[in-house]
Amino acid sequence: MANLLKNATLFDGERFLNNQTVEIVDGKISRIGDIADVEQSGHEIVDLSGQILAPGFVDVQVNGGGGVMFNDQRSVDGLAEIVRGHRQFGSTTLMPTLITDSFEVMREAADAISAAIKSGVPGVRGVHFEGPYLSLKRRGVHAPEFLREVDEDAFDLFTRGDLGEVIVTVAPECVPSAFIADLSKKGVHVCAGHSAATYEQVGEALSVGLRGFTHLFNAMPPLANRAPSVAGAGLDDPNSWCGLIVDGYHLHFASARIVVRAKPQGKIMLVTDAMATVGAKEKHFNLYGDTIQAVDGRCALDDGTLAGSDLDMMRAVELTHKQLGVELGEALRMASLYPAQFLRLDDRIGRVSPGFDADLVAFGQDDMKVTRTWIKGEGETH
Template identity: 60%
Template sequence: MGLTTSPVSDSQIDKQHSLLLRNLKLFDGETFQEGKAVLVENGKVSLIVEEDQLRSDVANAEDLGGKLLVPGFVDVQVNGGGGVMFNDEQSTDALATIANGHRKFGTTTLLPTFITDSFENMQAAAGAMQDAIKVGLPGIRGVHFEGPYFSMERRGVHAAEFVRAVDDGALDLFTQDGLGATIVTLAPEQVPADFINALSNAGVRVCAGHTSATYEQAVGGFAAGVSGVTHLYNAMPPMMNREPGLIGAAYDHSDIYCGLIVDGHHLHHSTARTVISCKSTQKIMLVTDAMATVGSDKKSFNLYGTEIFVENGRLATSEGQLAGSDLNMMDAVRLTRDELGVEFGEALRMASLYPATYLGLENQIGKIAVGFDADFALIDEAADKVVRTWIKGKGANS
C-alpha cells in the first residue's frame, strides 16, 4: 500500500496484522503535518493517508488525542538503564531491562554499550548480543564496544587495569556474524592503522574516543576508517590555537559524525552551541551515555567496585569525577531545542534520522514513511513527555 486519495475502509486492511493510528499530529522525519493517519501492517508503515479519507467504521484504529507522533529515538551509546549495567550482566534479560528502561523516554533503537573490561567479558557481551538479535529483542539492533584500546591519560572512569593494546582475537570478536550494527570506540593513536582499516572494511563503525590524538593522528585515523567521534569534547584534549587535536580534525572533516551529550554537565551549553555552529547538525548524533539510573529509581550504582551517585542529574564518583550520564533521549531533544536553540524538527532528527543514517539503517528507521519499520514515539507537547512508544508496530505505554 502507498498513498491513497479514495476512502479507506475495513475491507482494505488486513485486520489481523494491522494498526491504524489517527487523530494525531505527525512529524515524519522531514516535516510536521496535520490531518494525517498512519496505517501499520506486519510491523511496517504501509500507508499514510489524510484523516478525512478514513471511514469512521475502520477497525483496529487508535485515537491519539491530537498528540505528536515522531520517529522513535536512536541512541548509539547506552551503558545501562532500568537499574542494570551491561558490564554487570551479559544476558538477554539484562539487555531487555536496559531497553525497557530507555523505551519510556522514546528510545526505540539503542546500542547497548560495553565499556572497557576483560577480553572474556567482551566475548560474553558479544554472545549476549547475538542471542538478543536472534530472538528479535525489541529495541536492540546492535552493540557498541567502548574500549579497551584507549589512551591511559584519557580513560576517564574506565578501569586502568583493563586498558591495553589490541587483543589477538579482537578483530574476529568485533566482526563476527550476528552482532547487528556494531560500533567500536578506540584511541586511533593507540592501535595500528590496519586494524582500524580492517574493522571499517568489515562494516564496523569505528569511532575515536578516550584519546590523546593530535590533529595529525586524528586525520590519520580518519584515513584508516574512523568515521565518528564518541562524546565530542569529553575524554580528549581541548582544542587549542596551535593544537586543534581531534576536535579540530572533526570540525575540518565534514563526513565525520559526532556524538554529543547535551546534559549541561558533560558540555557547557555554550560549547554545545559552538559545535552546532561549526559542524552540520546532520552529522551530530544526540547520545545519552546513560548508566543504570536512567529508567529506574536508583540513586547510585556500582562501577568497577566504585559507587557512582546521581545528584541533580549529574553522575559522579564521591570525588566528583563524571561517570556517564543520567540523561534520557527525550530530555536530550528538549535541551537541544530549548538550550541550544535548535529547531524542534532538527533536534528530533539529531535523535533519530542522523544516528540511524550513521548505523546504515536510514532506509528502515528514523522516519515515518511507507516501508519503514513502525518505530514511533508519541509526545505530549504540553508536558514535553513521551507517553507511548511502538517498536515494529507493537505498543507500550511510558
C-alpha cells in the first residue's frame, strides 16, 4: 500500500519546508519532495492543505490513557486502549509505564508487553518500570508497601530480551551501583527518579551507566546552593537526558525555562507521566484503591498530592512553545527526536526521512489540534 501526503508544511526533524509531499510505501517513508516530484498513480492521496506534518511523538512515561491504567489492565487489550487514548494527541511511540507494584505484577506487565509487541499493537516499542526500587522519602504516590530492595530475579526480568526497549527508574541510593552497571551493559535505559540521593551518589551512578532523569525536579530534593542533589546532577551532566512534565502543575513555567536554558540542546525530552484520564471521558480513576481526580488538567489525590498528569503530548508541545518560549521546531524535537535518541531508536523514528518508519502526526498551524496520525504507515483520522 502506498500513500501520498500532499501539500504539507513539513517539519522533517530539523527544518520546516513548505508545500511538500511525503510518499509512504510499506510502512516506510519512501520519498519527499514538492508535488511534481512524485508519481501519484496507484497511491492513496491525503491533502493536508498546509497543515504541519511532523515526526510522531515519542512518550517514554505513560502510566495510562483511554480510561486504562497499565497497573490495572496488564493485557494486550489494555495496552491497545492506552495507545488509542494517546494517539489522538500525536503520540505514535509509547513506553507503557508500570508504577511500583509487586514482583508478580511486574512479571505480568512484562508478559503483556511481550505479547503486545509480538501481536503488533501499534506504537508499543517497550516498557518503563518506574520503581519499585525507590526512596521512601520521595515516593510520591508510589505505595510504600511495595517499595523494597532489588528482587532476586529483577535483573533477569528487565533483561529477558522480548520487551523491546526497557527503561528502569531507580533511586541511585537504594540500589547497588553494580546493578545499574549490569543493566546498562545489557542495553537497559536506567534513569534516576523518586530519589533523595546526593549529587555525589548520582555522579557515581552516572559513571556506571545511568542515562536519564525521570520527571526532573519532581519527587527529588530541590537544587540548593550547597546541595545540588539529583536535580542539580541532572542539569550539570551534559550527556544524560532529562524528562520534563510541562503542564504548569509539576513545574513552574519559569523553572522549566531555566531547565531548558541550563541543559545542553538535545537532552530535554517532553514526557506526560499520563494517567488513565488522557483520552477518556471519565476524569477520575483508582490507584492502589484511592480515587484520583483530574480537574483542569491536574491529577491529584483528595489531599492535593500530585498523582501523574492529565497531560497529552500535543498539549506539552504547545505549552513548551507558547509558555516557555521555545521555538516550535525545538519543541517538536523535544517530543520526538530527543526521546528517540534516548531510546537509541533515532535510526528509525524521530525524523521524516527516507527509510524511516512512517510514524507521523499532522496538526493545524493555528490551533495546534491533531487531525491525523500514522504509525508505520497506517493512518488514522482524529
